Amino acid sequence: MAPLRPRLLSLLLPVLVTLALIAAACGGPVTSTSPSPSGPSPTASAAPFPLSITDDAARSVTLTAKPARIVSLAPSNTEIACALGACAELVGVTDFDDYPASVKDVAKVVLNAKVDIEKVVAAKPDLILAAGNGLTPETVIAQLAGLGYPVLTLYPRTMDGVYADITLVGRALGAPDKAQATIATMQAKVKSVTDAVAGAARPRTFYEVGVFEGTIYTAGKDSFLASLISLAGGEPITGDASSTVIQIEDLVAADPQLIVLGDASYDTTLADPKKAAGTLAKRTGWGAMTAVREGHVLPFLSDILVTRPGPRIVDGLEALAKAIHPDRFGG
Amino acid sequence: MTAIEVPPGETRPEPSTALPEPVSEARGVAFAYRRRGLVREVLVSVDLAVRGGELVGLLGTNGSGKTTLLRLLAAAVRPDAGEIRIFGRPAANWSRAELARRVAVLPQQLELPAGFRVSEVVAMGRLPHASRLFSSTDEDDAAVETALLDADALDLAARPVEELSGGERQRVLVAMALAQQPALLLLDEPTVHLDLAHQVALIETVDRLRQSRGIAVVAVLHDLTLASTRVERVAVLDEGRIVADGAPEVVLSRDLVRRVFKVAADEAWTSEGRRLLAPAGTRR
Amino acid sequence: MRAAAVPRPRALVGGPSLTRSGLILGSGVLVLLIVLIVAVAAGSYSVGIGDTTAILGHRLLGIPATVTWSREAETIIFDLRLPRVLTAMLVGGGLAMAGATFQALLRNPLADPYIIGTASGASLGAAIAFMLPLLAPALAIGSATAWIGIGVVQVLAFVGGLGTVLAVYAIARGARGGTVTLLLTGYAVSSVLAAFVALLMHLAGNRLGVIFGWLMGALDGADWGRLAMAAPLVGISLVVLLIRWRRLNVLLLGDAQAAHLGVDVPRERLMLTMVASLATSAVVAISGTIGFVGLVVPHVLRLAIGPDHRLLLPASLLFGAALLAVADLGARLAGGVPVGVVTALIGAPFFLWLLVRSRAVWGAA
Numbered sequence: 001m002a003p004l005r006p007r008l009l010s011l012l013l014p015v016l017v018t019l020a021l022i023a024a025a026c027g028g029p030v031t032s033t034s035p036s037p038s039g040p041s042p043t044a045s046a047a048p049f050p051l052s053i054t055d056d057a058a059r060s061v062t063l064t065a066k067p068a069r070i071v072s073l074a075p076s077n078t079e080i081a082c083a084l085g086a087c088a089e090l091v092g093v094t095d096f097d098d099y100p101a102s103v104k105d106v107a108k109v110v111l112n113a114k115v116d117i118e119k120v121v122a123a124k125p126d127l128i129l130a131a132g133n134g135l136t137p138e139t140v141i142a143q144l145a146g147l148g149y150p151v152l153t154l155y156p157r158t159m160d161g162v163y164a165d166i167t168l169v170g171r172a173l174g175a176p177d178k179a180q181a182t183i184a185t186m187q188a189k190v191k192s193v194t195d196a197v198a199g200a201a202r203p204r205t206f207y208e209v210g211v212f213e214g215t216i217y218t219a220g221k222d223s224f225l226a227s228l229i230s231l232a233g234g235e236p237i238t239g240d241a242s243s244t245v246i247q248i249e250d251l252v253a254a255d256p257q258l259i260v261l262g263d264a265s266y267d268t269t270l271a272d273p274k275k276a277a278g279t280l281a282k283r284t285g286w287g288a289m290t291a292v293r294e295g296h297v298l299p300f301l302s303d304i305l306v307t308r309p310g311p312r313i314v315d316g317l318e319a320l321a322k323a324i325h326p327d328r329f330g331g
Numbered sequence: 332m333t334a335i336e337v338p339p340g341e342t343r344p345e346p347s348t349a350l351p352e353p354v355s356e357a358r359g360v361a362f363a364y365r366r367r368g369l370v371r372e373v374l375v376s377v378d379l380a381v382r383g384g385e386l387v388g389l390l391g392t393n394g395s396g397k398t399t400l401l402r403l404l405a406a407a408v409r410p411d412a413g414e415i416r417i418f419g420r421p422a423a424n425w426s427r428a429e430l431a432r433r434v435a436v437l438p439q440q441l442e443l444p445a446g447f448r449v450s451e452v453v454a455m456g457r458l459p460h461a462s463r464l465f466s467s468t469d470e471d472d473a474a475v476e477t478a479l480l481d482a483d484a485l486d487l488a489a490r491p492v493e494e495l496s497g498g499e500r501q502r503v504l505v506a507m508a509l510a511q512q513p514a515l516l517l518l519d520e521p522t523v524h525l526d527l528a529h530q531v532a533l534i535e536t537v538d539r540l541r542q543s544r545g546i547a548v549v550a551v552l553h554d555l556t557l558a559s560t561r562v563e564r565v566a567v568l569d570e571g572r573i574v575a576d577g578a579p580e581v582v583l584s585r586d587l588v589r590r591v592f593k594v595a596a597d598e599a600w601t602s603e604g605r606r607l608l609a610p611a612g613t614r615r
Numbered sequence: 616m617r618a619a620a621v622p623r624p625r626a627l628v629g630g631p632s633l634t635r636s637g638l639i640l641g642s643g644v645l646v647l648l649i650v651l652i653v654a655v656a657a658g659s660y661s662v663g664i665g666d667t668t669a670i671l672g673h674r675l676l677g678i679p680a681t682v683t684w685s686r687e688a689e690t691i692i693f694d695l696r697l698p699r700v701l702t703a704m705l706v707g708g709g710l711a712m713a714g715a716t717f718q719a720l721l722r723n724p725l726a727d728p729y730i731i732g733t734a735s736g737a738s739l740g741a742a743i744a745f746m747l748p749l750l751a752p753a754l755a756i757g758s759a760t761a762w763i764g765i766g767v768v769q770v771l772a773f774v775g776g777l778g779t780v781l782a783v784y785a786i787a788r789g790a791r792g793g794t795v796t797l798l799l800t801g802y803a804v805s806s807v808l809a810a811f812v813a814l815l816m817h818l819a820g821n822r823l824g825v826i827f828g829w830l831m832g833a834l835d836g837a838d839w840g841r842l843a844m845a846a847p848l849v850g851i852s853l854v855v856l857l858i859r860w861r862r863l864n865v866l867l868l869g870d871a872q873a874a875h876l877g878v879d880v881p882r883e884r885l886m887l888t889m890v891a892s893l894a895t896s897a898v899v900a901i902s903g904t905i906g907f908v909g910l911v912v913p914h915v916l917r918l919a920i921g922p923d924h925r926l927l928l929p930a931s932l933l934f935g936a937a938l939l940a941v942a943d944l945g946a947r948l949a950g951g952v953p954v955g956v957v958t959a960l961i962g963a964p965f966f967l968w969l970l971v972r973s974r975a976v977w978g979a980a
Binding site for chain 2: 858860861862864865867868869871872874875876877878879917921922923925
Binding site: 111112114116117118119121122124134137138139140142143146147243244 | 658659660687690691694695696766820822824825828833835836838950951
């Protein structure tokens with residue numbers, strides 16, 4: 001029976017994903033352009049397996065052989081695996097996975113954000129890639145680990161974190177060279193973006209993750225998304241240190257010069273650039289903001305990219321930079 | 332039995348040693364209800380002894396402490412002064428379970444929980460004697476049967492309690508009390524909700540029981556006529572003391588009735604020679 | 616005196632016949648066994664009944680068998696489903712029995728096992744446990760309790776539940792009022808604790824879903840360790856309550872009459888409250904706050920088999936266990952819906968139907 005997916009749920013889930021990723025518990029550094037990933041150099045003298053690695057949840061995971069059946073519990077993990085050439089080894093993914101297109105044919109073990117443990121077990125995995133910070137419930141991770149499966153939990157909070165995770169998975173898959181290559185490509189793109197926006201005036205930028213019943217969700221302070229906005233040449237307006245919520249008074253006081261509508265990816269009423277400013281003006285209190293008055297309200301359709309901490313996050317960064325500084329990108 | 336009308340202030344002479352030990356005895360008992368600093372003295376100094384085979388009708392106006400005295404005699408509450416002895420032992424020395432095996436109380440009103448059958452409710456009276464974990468012994472079953480028989484309720488045994496009439500319910504309550512196989516049976520205004528026939532039947536039943544089984548019975552009565560004709564001994568409470576204790580024809584003088592109950596009483600004699608008291612009016 | 620002509624059949628007087636009791640309890644056991652097999656066999660990964668019974672027999676009873684099933688099937692059946700179904704049964708049975716006890720104790724048809732604060736206390740304990748990594752990372756001692764097979768959440772939930780009952784009891788006794796005072800105190804304390812839970816949920820951020828899921832009933836993490844923690848506690852409670860069936864019956868007559876029948880009412884009330892709360896806290900700790908079972912199962916059974924606790928208590932245990940296992944099966948097949956939702960959806964309409972069909976579910980004669 002195909003699960004029903006009411007609009008609200010497909011709206012909420014990416015928001016939850018975004019919130020999970022960008023909430024700042026003890027946020028990492030805001031921006032990072034350092035080139036070298038952390039972790040030991042992956043040149044193995046003897047056979048790379050068996051090996052023990054420590055994942056982002058500080059758990060030690062042992063792999064006895066090169067994984068041939070991989071279950072991914074988050075879309076970002078799927079993309080990392082595929083970037084490292086292991087797409088064919090995927091035997092279980094989530095129903096939100098959509099890149100590359102081939103993963104849509106893989107069996108779904110996570111439905112509507114709920115991990116179906118029985119389906120995971122039935123897929124006979126020898127490596128499970130979980131998401132940290134509670135995105136994959138701790139109880140699920142504990143249960144799978146308790147059943148003897150190697151579970152690697154990934155939770156990158158910065159660009160460096162993404163590089164580190166790619167390196168980590170690269171080691172786990174026995175593909176360290178591919179990892180390095182992927183990282184190099186990503187770093188090159190980041191550099192090209194930062195070069196392009198260098199010196200430009202940084203507008204006060206507000207990234208709208210979603211507005212529900214008057215509660216405004218945005219990037220948390222010191223969060224990954226905030227760091228991306230900074231890299232893209234904007235001055236991010238954020239929620240409080242521990243919250244992804246911003247009060248309307250604080251937003252009005254911060255007076256954004258540019259509003260990027262991340263929820264335009266899911267809400268068609270916000271998708272029209274000509275009407276976006278008008279729609280926002282109708283919200284109580286929003287009409288006073290510079291961005292709304294001057295019509296600098298941009299529907300952003302690449303929210304998926306900036307919320308998946310995988311290889312394509314740099315594409316998201318580029319899209320964000322193009323939205324903030326269209327003039328620097330020949331637009 | 333000596334009949335004495337005790338004027339207030341005097342104490343009753345000790346019973347002679349020829350009499351059997353009282354089943355329940357109150358000696359100089361006082362009791363007051365306290366609530367939030369308000370004190371209501373109910374009993375000032377009460378002496379009352381009840382022996383096996385006796386049926387004592389307890390009389391008094393509303394608020395005179397009849398129910399309180401009953402509860403004291405049942406050792407359900409402790410007196411503020413004086414002492415209660417059950418079978419010669421101070422009430423405080425009796426454990427609750429021991430008491431329940433000897434003393435049964437029929438409250439004025441009792442709601443019976445719906446869904447039970449009469450026999451199950453009567454069987455609840457066996458709790459003080461219950462010895463097996465999950466089943467009843469033959470003695471238990473026999474006691475329940477006997478209780479139902481004595482209370483004239485055997486034909487009700489399989490009926491659900493919610494279908495019972497007032498009189499039937501009263502009989503079931505009596506049976507439940509009897510299932511305890513008590514030596515002392517205390518009835519708190521048992522005739523209040525009954526029609527005449529059932530009132531008489533109840534008194535007849537307890538009278539029969541005290542004779543055949545030697546149970547001591549104290550029944551709070553409010554009906555002077557009933558008290559004067561159907562019980563052998565009455566005790567009258569007034570202003571916290573027993574002011575009369577003995578055979579009704581001796582103790583219930585018209586003077587006493589007027590003083591305690593504030594009514595004038597007419598007396599007549601039944602064809603069996605019993606003196607009958609009937610209220611005649613509040614003014615003379 | 617009545618003549619002895621009236622026949623006196625023993626069956627009338629001796630209480631509920633053993634055959635009737637045996638039939639009811641026996642059918643309860645049978646239903647439970649069937650539900651066990653079916654619930655363990657069914658799920659999102661299908662295993663045939665034959666394989667299921669073979670695996671169970673092989674692993675539980677040591678019955679030798681030629682292995683015709685895959686390793687995955689055995690893992691799913693024995694490591695995942697069996698503890699979960701057994702947990703559901705333990706929880707359902709425990710809640711139903713505790714519910715029956717509270718309904719008698721408080722003489723209140725709306726009483727459920729949570730009524731004097733177990734649920735709110737356990738919820739607060741669990742919420743604190745979930746928030747510990749955020750609130751006080753140094754105190755996140757999850758791995759420290761792992762050796763007993765349970766986590767911080769279970770420990771704090773249990774402590775919270777039982778502790779709240781003790782506090783409510785202490786406060787109510789101070790007010791010296793009887794059942795009504797106890798109920799009102801329980802309500803007041805529950806409200807305060809629920810407010811704290813709401814506050815924690817507000818601060819929870821992305822952990823909100825985890826807390827909320829626990830409140831709706833969390834059998835997902837069921838494992839042998841948690842069963843081992845809760846089962847003995849529920850077992851003790853069971854034994855104590857089953858033995859005291861007569862007193863529970865008698866308490867229905869009211870405090871005064873119960874005292875006349877030899878029951879030390881305050882002490883009895885305390886003991887029954889604590890024992891029933893022990894079971895309730897134990898099961899809430901391992902499964903979250905699952906509603907309705909503790910309220911509805913005893914009522915339905917009372918309508919069906921009568922209020923005598925000698926039968927009602929064990930029947931509540933058996934049928935409560937079966938009900939929750941079935942509800943959990945439904946929840947799993949519906950895609951992982953919280954089991955508390957399913958119990959409400961099953962329980963409420965059925966209860967209403969029975970109410971309409973019967974003359975009295977609770978009342979006095």
